[in-house]
Amino acid sequence: MTGTFGNYEDKASLCKRPEEVNQDWLYSSVWPEVNQHYSRLGINASSFQELVEQLGILRFGHRPRVGDTFSGGGSIPFEAARLGCETFASDLNPIACMLTWGALNIIGASPEKRDELEQVQRKIFDAVDAEITKLGVEHDEQGNRAKAYLYCLETRCPETGWLVPMAPSWVISKTRQVIAKLVPNHANKRFDIEVINGVSKAEMKAAEKGTVRNGALIYDLDGRTYQTPVKTLRGDFRSPGGYTTNRLRRWEKSDFMPQPDDIFRERLYCIYWMHRDTLHKWRPSTFFASVTESDLERERKVEEIVTENLDLWQSRGLVPDMAIEPGDKTDEPIRTRGWTYWHHLFNARNILYLAKYKEYAKQDPVAQLYLAELVNYFSRLCAMKPGGAGSRSEEIWIGGVFTNQALNTFNNYGSRAFAFAPNKFPKRSFGFPAESRVECAASDTIGKDCDLWITDPPYADAVHYHEITEFFIAWLRKDPPAPFDEWTWDSRRAFAIKGSGDDFRRGMVNAYLAMAKHMPDNGMQCVMFTHQDTGVWSDMVGIFWAAGLQVVAAWYIATETTSELKKGGYVQGTVTLMLRKRSAGDRAGFKQRILPAVRTEVQRQIESMMHINDEVKDKHGESVFNDSDLQMAGYAAALKVLTAYTSIGGEDVTSFAIRPRTRGETTVVDEIVQQAAEAANSLLVPEGLGSATWARLSGMQRFYLRMMDMETTGASKLDNYQNFAKAFRVQDYSKVMGEMKANGSRLKQVTEFSSRELTDSTEIGATWLGRIFIGLQQILEEVEPQAVIHQFQQELPDFMEVRPLLIDMLRFIEKKATDTAVQEAAEVLGARLKNLRALGQ
Incomplete structure (x- = not known):
């Protein structure tokens, strides 16, 4: 090759x-x-299984038992079981437990058992498919079968009174060059929607502009353009309590589709068909078509079936009857659509398919797992994108609900037909040799002893899984099969470890204290942690202290592959902490003695990682760790030093760890962890800048130059700017920011700073870098370089001493600036400073 x-x-x-x-x-x-x-x-x-068993017997007297009380999707218990360990997994959330159970009992099953499970699932799918076919709701008169249905919202324009379909684009398939065209129907004051195949490039371009753009309903009628903000359509207003609400009707428990006078209605506008003569083939031929009266009749039939059966299905647990509890993530469907029950997130077809599947699958635990998969793909929250977009070559793409960790609503969406239900069964099976157990329990209530606890705990800014998993719990909670019937089918929001501050610390302390109590003296814990916030790392020190644990080793592992989603400021790895029970006896420590030890450990950790970076870069052309990773490794090094002590500055560490914090308080641990961050940052000299220059720069200058360097590799995540601002103790980093979007942040360019922002009264203006910015702006305004240098001499009393620093920073800006004019100005000014021979020249 x-x-x-x-x-x-x-x-x-x-x-x-x-x-x-x-x-x-x-x-x-x-x-x-x-x-x-x-x-x-x-x-x-x-084999690994034999080796692990024999080593376990030597150390613990039996095959090693590995536990994880934050099992989530189950990757840790799964890998432990694959290596031959006995495993114990628990999680507060029943969906997490179900995923873990599936990993251990389906993928971990023997090949024979796996084949048996697959045959059961195939029978269930075939039975449901036969019933859907018998109902005649997916086949047309010619015998073609639907593969997917495309729906859009429809609303009445307040200016014209017309019903207007809502979609961000009317392109259906780029591969087939298929669009939906709006045709005015003056008699009914609405638009007919025609699906047209094989259109021209110009027509495709025109169809890209939908009727919902920039948060507004925009459409043309009789040569005039009408525009109404979606907020106005919803009737957004501020309530007396100060909350933003709207005039959307709140749906009732009996609802599953909009009512005729609702602000937002729903409309089927295209069907993606499979040709009757190719239904038996692995890849049937397909086509897109407009919606006919016969199609609408089949839609009405589905709606009638659901209307007649909804109450019965809900009472039998086949369809959710669970209300949506407001929350950070669950507010979205309530606010944007008025949906108040979980079944509102599913249209009539979705409800019919899922109810029928659950009826057949009710007593089979593997089928319950597949029900969760189907729920993710049969919902009003399934985005559709035209085929041929980007790297996609399919005719049309319909995603799942959780393409991200949110409950996003859409103006148009794709709904799969049951024939297109995802029903892939795992191909691999491992036949795990040892016993495994999964419990649905809080992390501080475990009753199982384990030799090794391996955890990837929730972080202070964790995803709100306790909220978004209610999407699945609503479908699965009633009459679950064994062993799921032993679990509490509720998200138990109040008990989830989340947020930050005292609640976060108390929950984590109780969890790790419970694990320490259920671990032998020669046992160990492995904690994987990824966070860049100094305060959270200070909390981790206290958590391990209070649990009687000591960090005995810490190293950094690159765990994230580089992709478009991971570029920029995303941390590329995880700190792996190894902990033992803290030795008996007292070990007192004082800040003055601890700080040198922390700096030494930080330097050792950073230098070893930078050495790995150099080696990998030589072999593969790119580094393993980015600056965020190196900064975080400094925190881990501080953790290793601090947790060896039983008291700091005369205060017992356990009492220190569990006492409430006052707002704005800076503890001795905060100071030491901050010092660790500064020690790490002092070693992170941006490429192209001298270490002597870096050592003399203030926090704001370090922040700007560090982020300028990172932006050359695509750093745009706001969290990254926030964390480095904290690390460099910048008072207000927003003053030097050009954009502060979650995933589109950037620094101000040199030319974007106003003269007021570069005065001595500002954090950047009072620095050498601020003087350089002024000088570069003057050069760009065609002020003579010599005049700029003269101004430097007048304003900087130590000009000759700092001249090498100015030259070094200008050289750095010349390499890193994205504006060619700024690069040239930096080159000119740097050359003049470098060639300066005497004062006043």
């Missing part, structure tokens, strides 16, 4: 993971060496 690859991920994509290769073949040459190495211990293994 010839050619080169752009990065390590491209090369790795050609390879298989170790677990994908025949294990006997892969490791056959390894085991003799392993057995020889451990011969003094009597080890004789021919």
Whole structure:
């Protein structure tokens, strides 16, 4: 093979993971060496499972037991079981427990058991498919079968009184060049929607402009353009209590579709068909078509079925009857659509398909897992995108609800037909040799002893899983099959470890204290943690202190692959902390003695990671860790030093850890962790800037130059700017920001600073960098370079001493600035300063 690859991920994509290769073949040459190495211990293994079992017996007297009380999707228990350990997994959330159970009992099943489970699922799908076919709601008169249905909102324009379909674009398929065209129907004061195939490029371009753009309803009628903000359509207003609300009707429990006088109605506007003669083929031929009266009759039939059965289905637990509880994420469907019950997020077809599937699958735990999969793909919250967009070659793309961790509503959406239901069964099976158990319980109520606890705990800014998983809980909570019937089918929001501050710390302390109590003295805990906030790392110190644990090792692992979604300021790795029970006896520490030890450990950690970066960059052309990773490793190093002490400055660490904090309080631990961050940052000299220059710069100057360097690699995540501002102790970083969007942040360019922002009274204006910005602006305004230098001499009493620093920063700006004019100005000014021979010249 010839050619080169752009990065390590491209090369790795050609390879298989170790677990994908025949294990006997892969490791056959390894085991003799392993057995020889451990011969003094009597080890004789021919697989990882045998090795783990034998090592466990030597250390603990039995096969090792691994536990995880924050199991989430179950990756930690799964990998422990794959290596031959007994596993215990628990989570407060029943959806997390179900995913963990599935990983252990479906993918972890023997090949024979896996085949048996697959046959059961196929029978259920075939039974539901036969019933849907018998109802005749997915087939037309010619025998073609629907693959997907496209729906859009429809609203009445307050200016014209016309009903207007709502969509951000009327392009249906780029691959097939299919669009939906709005045709005025003056008799009924609404638009007919025609689906047209094989249109011209000009027509495709015109169709890209939908009727919802920039938060407004925009459409043309009789040569005139009408525009109404969506907020106006909803009737947004401020309530007496100061909350934003609107005049959308709040749907009732009996509702599943809009009423005729609702602000937002719903309309079927296109059907994606599979040709009757190719239904038996693996890839049937397909076509897009306008909606006919026969199609609408089939829609009405579905609606009648749901109307007649909804109460019965809800009472039997086949359809949710659970109200949506307001919250950070669950407010979205309430606010934007008026939906108040979870079944409102599903249209009539969705409800019919899911109710029928659950009726057949009710007593099968594997089928319950598949129900959750179907719920994700049969919903009004499924976005659709035209085929051929980006790298997609399919004719049309319909996603799932959770393409991100939110409950986003759409003006138009795609609804799969049951024939297109996702029903893939895992191909791999492992046949785990040891026992595994999954419990739905809070992390501080465990009753199982484990030799090793491996956890990836919730962070202070964690995703609100306790809210968004209610989307699934609503469908699964009534009459679940064994073993799910042993669990509490509620998100238990009040008990979830979330937020920050005292509640976060108390929840985490109780969790790790419980794990420590259910761990032998020679046991260990492994905690994986990813966070850039100094305050949260201070909290982690207190959490481990109060739980009687000491960090004995900390290292950094690159866990995130580089992708378009991960570029910029996203942390690329995870700090892995190893903890033991803290030794008995007192060890007092004082800030003056601890700080040098922290700095030494930080330097050791950072330098080792930078060495890895250099090695990997030489071999693969890019580094493993970015600046955010290196900064976070400094926190981990501080954690390792601090948790060895039982008192700090005369105060017992356990009492310090659990006492409430006062607002604005800065504790001795906060100071030490902040010092660790500063020690790390002092080592993170931006590429192209001298270390001597970096050492003399103030926090604001370091912040601007560091972020300027990171922006050259695509740093745009606001969290990254916030965290580095804290690390450099910048008072108000917003003053030097050009944009402050969540994923589109950037610094102000040199030319964007006003003269008022560069005075001595501002944080940036009083610095050497601020003087440079003024000088560059003057050069761009064609002021003579010599006059600019003269001004430097007048305003900087130590001009000759700082001249090398100014030259170094100008050289850096010349390389990193995105504006060519600024680059040239920096080159001119830097050259003049470099060639300066005497004062006044």
